[in-house]
Amino acid sequence: MVTNNLHGWTGKCLTVDLSKKVFKKTSLEREILLQYMGGRGLGVRLLWELVDPKTDPYTPENLLVLATGPLTATQIPTTGRISIIGKSPLTNGVFYSSCGGFFGVSLKQAGFDVLVIRGKSERPVYLYVDNDFVEIRDVSHLWGKTTKDTLKILEKDLGKDFEVVCIGPAGENLVRYACIACGPNNFAGRGGLGAVMGSKNLKAIAVRGTYKPKIAKEKSLNNLLEKCRIRIRWNPILDKALSYYGTSALVNLINEHRILPTKNFQQGWFEHAEKISGETLKETIFVEKRSCYNCPIACKRKTKVNDVMGEGPEFETIGSLGSMLLIDDIKTVAEINYLCNEFGLDTISTGGTIACAMELSEKGLLEEKINWGDVEKVKELVIKTVYKKGLGKLLAEGSRFLAKKYGCEEVSMQVKGLELPMYDPRGVLGQALAYATSNRGGCHLNAYMIGVEILGYPYLMDRFSPVNKPSIVVYMQNLAAAIDSMVLCKFLGFEFDEETFANFLSYVTGENFSQESVISIGERIWNLERLFNFKAGLNGKTDNLPKRFQIPLQKMLEEYYLVRKWTVDGFPTPDKLKSLGLPVK
Ligand code: SF4
Structure with missing residues (x-):
């Protein structure tokens, strides 16, 4: 139960130790909240305090932190997100991922600003949080299942009012760029935090809550929000491009500027970009727009290929699984995207690592022949990566490792181990x-x-x-x-700068930002x-x-x-x- 004078924040932290099978609820210092706000800042601060930076990311000493912010679950647009923080198995450094959806709302409504997972369970488990009731539950029946199946089964077991984050087989098998699914449509994609979750034998976290965060200056906030909604509606990027096409609106534009990574960044221009563009997506596989909690922009896309429904592809995925691999069919890109989502892989690193393998093959350095644009081979490699079979064992380590293994580091297009996004x-x-x-x-x-x-x-x-x-x-x-x-x-x-953000913070928390x-x-x-x-x-x-x-x-x-x-x-x-x-x- 939340009983303090804070507004916006709950001031509560839930820490779960999976090794000892215990949990505790503690108060967060007001000073720390003012200095770091929440989300990424609070998570990084906890990581700094509690984890030796030299820790192997796969050991029980690493943390997985899920943090909301002071604005989470308010009427401010886009405040359903969750920040996930930990030490990355891909970069070996600090990592933070901001994920859309609704999970942040549930965690805040359960009465917690932050959830800290430490230790490692002996057996696969999931964490059940219903307001302040917390339980670590056996999950043997879900281990090995895709994110899609896991979410479906948990929804059937628990009902629709729980928000769930979970990993797929890639996270369980410690693929270094495994992601975390936040519900069916959103993914904390980058940096391998899904593998950190897998290393703890934690398959999922299900949360439900009924607490309503307190707002310090509700009237001022409502007045500001009225103006904000109008500004969003008139912003050409938010309302026209993102709302109409989703992030895939960028494909043609970025290609025209000759910075669409193509053939593992060998080129910045893809001659078939039109076939994988936002316009083509809209005409062919688009089903409907989707949005995160309280978001009028609704940049997400529900799509359908051969009667299979899925999420995406977004711009970064179109580049990584399209132009980077010389795949010029939006349906195929979407299908590979669905595979990554279900098995729990980050699409950018998946595409970047396979592109690296293709270039190694082109140079004759790889025993296995992998041709540019070979769709069936790409699908096969995705599955092999998830289960670390054959070449997949090397791919699962990321492009930096792969390229080094074959003595050709220059074909790994990454910084600090993280494969580059889609702007040359x-x-x-x-x-x-x-x-x-x-x-x-x-x-x-x-x-x-x-x-x-x-x-x-x-x-x-x-x-x-x-x-x-x-x-x-x-x-x-x-x-x-x-x-x-x-x-x-x-x-x-x-549309908004730090002035508006400071006002959001001041009105919600009552503090002076x-x-x-x-x-x-x-x-x-x-x-x-x-x-x-x-x-x-x-x-x-x-x-x-x-x-x-x-x-x-x-x-x-x-x-x-x-x-x-x-x-x-x-x-x-x-x-x-x-x-x-x-x-x-
Ligand atoms: S729907 Fe798009 S714009 Fe809205 S919060 Fe989610 S990611 Fe952001």
Whole structure:
């Protein structure tokens, strides 16, 4: 039961130790909530406090943290999301994933800001949370099942009012890029947190709750929201592109700019892009729009191929499983996407790793012949990866491992072990810097420079010029960390800035948030992640890009470190750490 004076937050943490089969409910310090907000920030803070950064991600000492934010389960759009945090088996560094859907609402309504999973169960289990009733339940009958079947069976057993996150066989088998399904339509895709869940023998978490978070200034919030809804409706990116086509609206645009990764980034242009575009998706396999909790944008897509219904593909998946592999049929891309969803694989890393294998094969370095565009072979490799059979055993380790194994590291298109998303950095230099410096590895979501370099939001910059890019990247990274910690959808950033976000926070919590404090919280989180990564063995040298791109990064990197007030080696200076209230040692 929640009995405190907090608004927005519940102030409660549920910690479950699967080794000892015990759980405890504790209070969260108000000061920590103000410094880290929730979601990613709170999760990273807990990771820092409770996990030795050198810990093997698959040992019981690693944590899996599921965190809501102060805005979760309010009437603010997109506040059903959940942040999942842990140490990644793919990058060996800190990892955070923001996942859409409804799970965040249920966890908050059960009375918890955060759920911390530690230890390892002897047998496969799932966690049952019904308000403050918590139970660890046997799940032998679900082990080995796909995410789709697991969700169906749990829904049948528990009823529709539980929200469930679960893993598929890929997570159980410790594929390093296994994802976590958050209900049937959303996935915490990147970084292998599904494998961390699998390493704990935890198949699923089912949560239901009835608590309603308190809002400090409801009237002010409602007034603001009325204006926000109008602004969303008139925003061309949110209401026209994303709502009408979903993220696949980007395919043709990105291809026209010659930055659609094709043939494992050998090219930035795919001659058959039209066949896998958002327009083609809409005409062929589209069934209906879907949205996360309280989201008027509704960028998700329900699709159908040969009478099978599924989710997606989204833009990143279309690139990873389409142009990257020279597959030019949207139905096929969707089918492979469904496979990944059901078995619990991240689509970007799956595509990136298979593309790496195709290039190794093209170079004659692989015993097995894998031709570009060979659809049946790709499907076979997906399954082999899930069960670590034959070549799948190597693919399950990710492209960095695979390429190194065959002595050809340059064909692994990743940063810090995380396969790159679908924007070729040669044509967007700010995005290149953002990839190189991202705390979670090759990721576009930590600073979406495509906004200023391609979409012209909020203004257009010369995409081939490095001028001013480092300071914009720093600002965007800090803002993204803050948004992930309020636990909002980053797409809101196409219309709202930190002023609106600060108002959301102030009205919901009753605390004083300003534009500056929001950015400063983001900066604190970014620096703490950096500290964790350095202690885990990552460093300035891992702020790099695959050699293939031949992007002169050094000058931008030096300026970036300067803006961040870090040393020339990329480590936060004592003054910077002190100013953010972070440990200097
Ligand atoms: S914009 Fe899309 S991903 Fe974001 S909350 Fe809405 S439906 Fe979910």
